[in-house]
Amino acid sequence: MRGEHLDAACRSWLELAAQAREADDRDERLAQLIAEHLAACPDCAASEAALTSLIQRYRDAAQPPLSEQRERRLLDLLCGPASASLASRPQPDR
């Protein structure tokens, strides 16, 4: 059963991922190790593909609108005297 897969065959990989630090050299090695594992493990590859499909649909899905209450609070703040009081800094273009 796929639901039990991660608790058995991939435990050593999970432990490595959990213990890894984010120093650049180790990150590079770990990223490579993970990519190799995903390429070689059919179960992980299938789960990754399914997750990718789900996330793609999630990205494309219409999001619920900003609630009227939150929008009104924002507009009240923006159009009222409080708008000048927040500390701010310039933002560069991207």
Place this chain on the structure above:
Amino acid sequence: MKPWDIDLAIYEDELALLEGLRRRDRLACTCLVKRFAPRLYQLAVRLMGDPDEAEGVLQESVIQACAHVDAFQGRSELGTWLHRIVTNTALMHLRRRRPVTVDLEEQLQRRSPLPQALVDRTTEPSRAVIGAELREMVDRAIAALPDTLRTAFVLREVEGLSTKEAAAELGISESALKVRVHRARLMLREALAPYVHGEGRRREADA
């Protein structure tokens, strides 16, 4: 007239909207909110993992944008500029949070499986549409990720930034970004297991 009752067509054109913002026209600020706030709020919610904190981020971001619109030089679209302001503001808020260390194995052991009733069945036969229930499930799973993993995952996988762009936003190396995204995906695979496995079976059946 209340600010939320305005005619959005007044500033339909982005250049006109920018001019209005530079004149500090309140109607232009309102148009900005009407046009961009829903999308920006979703970004803030995904980055912060909390609707109320996201509202604070949105408020601060929009006020900053209106106050500093003169600094916007038009090298990107207005929406892209606003997206970056929200991202930076959210990251600043997240850095103020107390750092949390996460043991992935402990997280996986602690996580109880989602009840089967949450598995979305409403998308059949059209898989192009995601059901509201499933979307909320994904929202919750993303919100439950540790801050560092959630921000990496949202910027790269949900917002569609390149690895280089997302790494730059977060101030980390591209390798570190990749590892964080992998870790986030691993946790999401577990959190969304009932759906992911069902999706996998459907994909196999299609093959």
